[in-house]
Structures are given as structure tokens and as C-alpha cells.
Amino acid sequence: MRPREFDHDDVLRIAFDQFWRKGVRGTSLSDIARDAGVQRGSLYNAFGSKEALFLQAYERYAGDYLLALQKALSAGSLRKRLTAFFDLTITNFRSGSPPRGCPTTRGLMELGAAEGEGLDDEARTAFANLVSRITALVQDNLSAGAKRGEFNGNPAAAALHIITVTRGLAVLERAFGDEAQLRKIAAHTIDLVLDKKAG
Amino acid sequence: MRPREFDHDDVLRIAFDQFWRKGVRGTSLSDIARDAGVQRGSLYNAFGSKEALFLQAYERYAGDYLLALQKALSAGSLRKRLTAFFDLTITNFRSGSPPRGCPTTRGLMELGAAEGEGLDDEARTAFANLVSRITALVQDNLSAGAKRGEFNGNPAAAALHIITVTRGLAVLERAFGDEAQLRKIAAHTIDLVLDKKAG
DNA sequence: CACATTCTTGACATCGTGTCAAATATCTTC
DNA sequence: GAAGATATTTGACACGATGTCAAGAATGTG
Numbered sequence: 001m002r003p004r005e006f007d008h009d010d011v012l013r014i015a016f017d018q019f020w021r022k023g024v025r026g027t028s029l030s031d032i033a034r035d036a037g038v039q040r041g042s043l044y045n046a047f048g049s050k051e052a053l054f055l056q057a058y059e060r061y062a063g064d065y066l067l068a069l070q071k072a073l074s075a076g077s078l079r080k081r082l083t084a085f086f087d088l089t090i091t092n093f094r095s096g097s098p099p100r101g102c103p104t105t106r107g108l109m110e111l112g113a114a115e116g117e118g119l120d121d122e123a124r125t126a127f128a129n130l131v132s133r134i135t136a137l138v139q140d141n142l143s144a145g146a147k148r149g150e151f152n153g154n155p156a157a158a159a160l161h162i163i164t165v166t167r168g169l170a171v172l173e174r175a176f177g178d179e180a181q182l183r184k185i186a187a188h189t190i191d192l193v194l195d196k197k198a199g
Numbered sequence: 200m201r202p203r204e205f206d207h208d209d210v211l212r213i214a215f216d217q218f219w220r221k222g223v224r225g226t227s228l229s230d231i232a233r234d235a236g237v238q239r240g241s242l243y244n245a246f247g248s249k250e251a252l253f254l255q256a257y258e259r260y261a262g263d264y265l266l267a268l269q270k271a272l273s274a275g276s277l278r279k280r281l282t283a284f285f286d287l288t289i290t291n292f293r294s295g296s297p298p299r300g301c302p303t304t305r306g307l308m309e310l311g312a313a314e315g316e317g318l319d320d321e322a323r324t325a326f327a328n329l330v331s332r333i334t335a336l337v338q339d340n341l342s343a344g345a346k347r348g349e350f351n352g353n354p355a356a357a358a359l360h361i362i363t364v365t366r367g368l369a370v371l372e373r374a375f376g377d378e379a380q381l382r383k384i385a386a387h388t389i390d391l392v393l394d395k396k397a398g
Numbered sequence: 399c400a401c402a403t404t405c406t407t408g409a410c411a412t413c414g415t416g417t418c419a420a421a422t423a424t425c426t427t428c
Numbered sequence: 429g430a431a432g433a434t435a436t437t438t439g440a441c442a443c444g445a446t447g448t449c450a451a452g453a454a455t456g457t458g
Binding site: 022023025026101105106108109110111112124127128131157160161163164165166167168169170171172174175176181184185188189192193 | 221222224225300304305307308309310311323326327330356359360362363364365366367368369370371373374375380383384387388391392
């Protein structure tokens with residue numbers, strides 16, 4: 001056995017940074033190889049393909065991000081939790097310089113409609129998975145908030161609504177790059193959801 | 200002068216169909232040339248670049264789409280109008296087989312963060328422009344509805360909220376491909392916006 | 399009828415993905 | 429400690445995409 005000359009995790013981090021900034025299609029393995037100080041062929045040998053490398057790098061990101069969201073949603077009133085949730089969401093979209101946007105949303109919109117076009121079903125599953133987990137997280141918090149009398153709507157419907165808004169925020173971030181606007185929309189959404197009349 | 204051997208508008212339509220289905224990065228000028236029965240070089244001669252061709256094709260789409268939305272928002276109660284608005288939005292995302300998603304949202308997420316990466320600022324402007332126009336359209340309807348007593352919130356904030364939801368729907372469409380889910384979210388959004396307590 | 403102008407066509411340079419075989423370096427076993 | 433097995437590295441190759449360019453082709457005009 002010959003040992004690797006590069007660190008597996010280092011490459012994943014370097015690669016995901018590029019994917020995040022430029023999208024999967026917009027990032028070449030040559031870029032990553034240069035940044036990581038590794039030969040292109042070695043990346044193919046270690047990961048198989050650009051998409052496989054992306055998937056590994058993305059899973060890493062998704063795990064970290066989900067944990068951070070969990071933490072943001074873990075204390076205070078429901079309103080405080082939702083505020084922290086949107087805060088982290090927007091901060092994530094606006095991280096980096098220039099801001100990198102949302103990698104999940106970008107990945108989802110990069111998917112090809114048919115076979116062989118763009119990212120494949122494995123990537124779609126990974127993206128959809130993170131979205132589903134976040135939705136469940138929000139829904140659990142809404143259910144708990146309902147028990148405490150902080151919310152009196154349908155937790156499932158409201159969670160889906162909130163996740164839809166976060167996806168929309170990711171898109172508007174790309175369109176206008178106006179962070180204040182995003183925060184206004186988030187605040188308005190919280191008001192709408194929490195002030196809803198009893199149904 | 201030698202006359203063109205192809206129809207300018209035909210090519211725009213054929214090209215946009217491909218861009219819509221596979222994204223700008225995922226569509227090659229060879230694909231379009233083959234589909235249109237035109238030599239690749241002729242496309243460069245006539246349009247200059249893939250991006251320039253896309254921009255022309257997109258403007259065509261944007262004009263048509265905005266008109267259709269205007270029509271959907273032109274009659275009945277505010278609730279009926281918003282329902283027709285979301286209906287058309289979702290129908291547009293789900294058109295084609297397989298469904299093609301939202302070209303504007305896809306385009307926005309395909310943008311590069313820095314120079315030279317992905318679509319450039321001209322494309323961003325075109326996308327942002329359509330989003331802004333749709334927002335204004337919705338806001339006008341909300342303002343008119345407020346005068347008729349069908350709505351008692353802030354038209355600008357509500358319009359921004361609604362447009363954010365439509366962008367989110369475009370993303371969820373790619374993630375889950377579940378049209379019934381999209382329609383539920385849309386209905387819930389209309390309820391939230393119209394049932395809002397007086398503020 | 400010839401000319402100028404535009405379009406078309408094919409060749410080329412460059413870059414990206416992905417494959418492969420040969421070379422290389424370590425771990426293991428004797 | 430030496431030899432071989434095994435995995436990694438490296439460079440060459442095929443292929444397809446973008447974009448440029450010069451040469452050929454076809455039409456309107458003088």
C-alpha cells in the first residue's frame with residue numbers, strides 16, 4: 001500500500017468551498033486540484049468523479065449545517081427560535097465574500113430534468129434530504145410551541161410554509177443581494193405564522 | 200447581402216426550450232444547432248455568444264410570461280386573483296415532460312458569484328427585472344384589494360412575501376416534484392396573507 | 399453583369415471530463 | 429532487511445464544448 005499524499009478531509013473542504021462559490025458545473029476538477037495541491041488524476045482515483053466528490057463534500061456540509069440549525073432552534077420562545085433560525089439561514093447565504101448563496105438551492109436548480117443532464121438523482125436525494133430534515137426540525141418546534149400556547153396553526157403546513165420561504169430567500173439573495181430585504185421578509189413571515197388567527 | 204437561412208425567432212424558441220430543460224450551462228450550442236438545423240458557426244455569427252443568445256431567448260419568454268400573469272391577475276376577487284396567479288406559476292413550473300421547473304430561478308442560481316463565473320450581470324439584471332415586475336404586479340393587486348376591503352395588511356410587504364413563496368415553490372418543485380404539495384403551500388400562503396389580523 | 403456585403407462552413411486553439419497504462423512509493427511478509 | 433503485493437501518482441489520450449478565424453457561397457445593388 002502506498003499512502004495518500006493529501007488529506008481526504010482537506011480536499012473535501014477545499015472542494016466544497018469552490019462548489020459553493022461557483023456551482024458544481026462551474027467548478028472544474030483542475031481548479032480543485034490546483035487549490036488543493038493535488039494532481040487531477042489523484043482526485044479521480046480517490047473519489048471517482050466530480051459528482052461523487054461533490055456528494056461527499058456536500059454531506060459534510062449538510063451535517064454541519066443541520067447541527068447549527070438545531071442549536072439555533074433549541075432555546076427561548078418560539079418567536080425567538082424562529083428568529084434565530086432565519087438569522088442563521090440568511091447569515092449562511094451571505095457568508096463569504098462575495099456572498100456564496102445557498103448551496104442546496106443552487107444544487108437543486110442545477111439538476112437536470114432528464115438522465116445525464118447535470119447532477120443526477122443521488123444529488124437530488126441529498127438536497128431533498130436536507131430540506132426534509134430542516135422541515136421536520138421546524139415542525140417539531142412548532143408543535144412544541146403549540147403545546148405551550150405560542151402557536152395555534154397547523155405545524156406541518158406552517159413548517160412547509162417556512163421552508164418554502166427560506167428557499168425563496170436563497171433565490172432573492174441571488175437576484176438582489178439585499179440582506180436587509182431578506183431580513184425584512186423573514187420577520188414578516190414570522191409575524192404571519194405566529195399571528196395567524198385561530199382556525 | 201446574403202439572406203439568413205434560418206428564422207431568427209424559430210431559433211430563439213428552440214434555444215429557450217433547451218435552456219429551460221437543461222439550464223444554460225447544460226446546453227451546448229451544438230445541441231441548439233442540431234435541433235434548429237443550423238450550423239454552430241452561424242449561431243455565433245447571428246448572436247455572438249451562448250449567453251447573448253440566451254438573453255434574447257429569455258427576454259422573449261419573460262415578456263410572454265409577464266403578460267400571462269397580468270391576465271391571471273385581472274379579474275375577480277383578490278382571493279380569486281391570487282389563486283389564479285399561483286395556479287399559473289405552478290403550471291408554468293410543471294409544464295413539459297419531464298417538467299422543466301422555473302427558468303428564472305434556475306438562471307438566478309446559475310449565476311457566478313464573481314466575474315467570469317457562470318452567467319454575468321446582464322443575465323442577473325434580466326432575471327431580477329422579471330422578479331421585480333411580478334412583485335409590482337402583485338403589489339398593485341393587493342393595494343386595489345385593500346381599497347375594496349379584501350385585504351388589510353401592508354401591500355409591499357405582502358407582495359414581497361408572495362414573490363418569495365413563488366421562488367421557494369420553484370425550488371421545492373425541483374426537490375420533490377410533488378405538484379399537490381406545491382398547490383397546498385400556495386393555498387396556505389393565500390390564507391395567511393388574506394386572513395392576517397388587522398395590524 | 400460584376401461587386402460588395404453578409405452568411406455559411408470547416409479548421410483551429412483552448413479547456414473541461416474521464417480513462418488508462420506505466421511509474422512510483424509504501425506496507426507486509428518472509 | 430530484502431522482495432513482492434498493493435495502492436497512489438503521473439502523464440498521455442479520447443472526446444466534447446466554447447469561441448475565433450479565414451475562406452467559400454449566395455444574394456442585393458450599381
